[in-house]
Every structure is written in structure tokens, then in C-alpha cells.
Amino acid sequence: MAHGTSPRPLRPSGLSIGDIATRTGLAVSAIRYYEEEGLVAPYRTASGQRRFTRADLRRLSFVRIAQSLGFPLSRIRAAMQSLPADRPPSKADWGRISREFRADLDARIAQLEALRDKLDGCIGCGCLSLDSCALYNERDKAAALGDGPRYLMGDRSEDI
Amino acid sequence: MAHGTSPRPLRPSGLSIGDIATRTGLAVSAIRYYEEEGLVAPYRTASGQRRFTRADLRRLSFVRIAQSLGFPLSRIRAAMQSLPADRPPSKADWGRISREFRADLDARIAQLEALRDKLDGCIGCGCLSLDSCALYNERDKAAALGDGPRYLMGDRSEDI
DNA sequence: GTAATTCCTCAAGTGAACTTTAGGTCAAGC
């Protein structure tokens, strides 16, 4: 920690990257990476050091939480782009994004449950080799989870 | 397809990698990769071409299904290592692995539901910035999902 | 018998989400 034994109150000069790291549990290198990726935009001191506001702290906490829920950074960035740039986001702003993610999450859980039930009926009964097996043919259906292992979310609308 | 317009019956010589690819929906390159990773072990013809048995087809189908459920290859390999090497796996063998994955899946769904509910209570109410927020402090708890973004499964028992 | 496929290996590339390293600047504590 840079500014003493406990992180100083945010005012007047904002938090350093080290302070933010300990507060959010993110690595310093991860925070720099998130800035590169446009997930957060700290201002700089005269000498070029990053300084973070309370709103930045919230953004980064949200990134961490959404990540732990399995959302890719691209999705998180997209959602956060709807946050206001001119004023600090309000409770309502965050609530809107939260509801968006909540809906995605519900869908993902439902999909997972459906597949789990097929797993019971299908692998459990040994029919894995049959061409009529529901799980086996899952790939043919529109409702299948993303078809690449890298896209667990199933929310990627681009090509592939 | 190598052996005619429709894939020939498995006997006497097994299926080629191309046949397996069309049957499982996997790419040829993916199947080669899975062999490298020890997930399947086809035999070879005199000239070095891969030939797959019915048991191999089942293994690869299982890999595809488990992948779509979000399990990493390392986990799938670990589970399949308990399959017998000397005889083709029985219905009971697959059933045991299936139950194992089903349990993991249930746990994952439960975790996701718990986090979703916290998302409601926590981000929804705007408390994201408070140090007492449950989601915010999720990382401190043993029950948290894997702490790296690459490990959505939370089933990785190694270091980190 | 030849052309078109399919197959082979090995090496390198891809994308996501970072970390690590190298080489330096700046600020805090004594």
C-alpha cells in the first residue's frame, strides 16, 4: 500500500492502483489490463500515475463479480458502455445492468438444467452411442450452448 | 467421407478419422488434439492411419457433451481414466462417470443460483461499494467460484 | 494409371484474460 498503513479516504486525490488492487482483490496487472480493454478509465496525476475514483472502484468490483458469474469481458464492457460518461452512475444505472445480467444468468441456468436432465436420461441409460440420443444430437439444435469450448455463455452473436 | 457415400458398418476395420468427425460433429483437427491429450487412443493401420472403435466413438461423444456442459478437458480426462483399459466400457462404467458429472453440475448450478440471488440483493440495491456487500466479499469465502476467470468450474484442486 | 481426396506429422497461429520481464521513474520513510 502506498499512502500509509490503511487506505486513505478517497478525497482529495483518489486511490492509487495498489490501493484499488487490495480493495477489489484484483491484481495490479489485471487492473492495467482492464484499462487497456476500456473497462475503466482512471485519471492521471501530473507524473502519470493512475488515480481511481469511487465510481471506478464500483466498476472494477462489478467486473470481478460478473467475471465470477462467467461473463466474458466483452459482454461486461458492452453492458458498462451504457453507463453515463458525464456523471457518476446512479443506483438505478447499476440496477439496470444488474437486471440485464440477471436475465442472462437465468437463461444460462435453465440451459444447464435442461442439459443436466438429458445427461441423466441419456448417458445414464447407456444410449450414448445411438444416433437418436438427445444429448448426442444437441449440436444440431438452435438451443444448444455455444458450440465452441471458449464460449460457455452462449450469448455470442457473432459468426463461428 | 472415406469409405463410400455412407459410413460403413464398423467391422471389420473401424472408422477413419473423417468418419468419426462426421459422426461426432467434431473437427478432424480436434480429434487429433484429443488423442494428443490422452482422451482417446485409436489404433493404427499398417500405413499409420487412425482407426476408431465403437468405444472410441462413445468416448468422443462424451467429451463433446461434457464440454458443452462446461467441463474442461483436464476434468474429462481425469474422469475417463477410471474407465477400464482392458475391455470396452460397460453401461455401468459410463453411468458411474455420468453420476459424477451430474453431481458436479448440480453443485455448479447451485453456486450460480446463489450468486444470482446475491446479485439481486447486492448490486440491485446499489450496495456494491460497501465493504460489507456479500458479492463484493465473495472472493474471501471458501465457497466462492474459482478465482481465476479461466476456471469457471470451481473444481480445480491444484494450486493457485 | 492418374487425379482428387483423405490422411499423416510437425510447427506455428489464435483469442481470451491475464502475468512476467525488462528497464526505467517517482514518491515515502528515515
Next chain:
DNA sequence: GCTTGACCTAAAGTTCACTTGAGGAATTAC
């Protein structure tokens, strides 16, 4: 006033799960 630690940038490395490409051999189709 100097050392120590935190900070900076830029580039390269890491892991997972593959794909792509190069260069060549074997098989199949006509």
C-alpha cells in the same frame, strides 16, 4: 538525501482448446 518500494510502459510469455499451414504419403474414384 538516499534507499526502498510503488509506480510507469512496452513487449513477450502463459494456458486452454483448438485451427491453420506446410509438405508429404496413401487411398479412392474414374
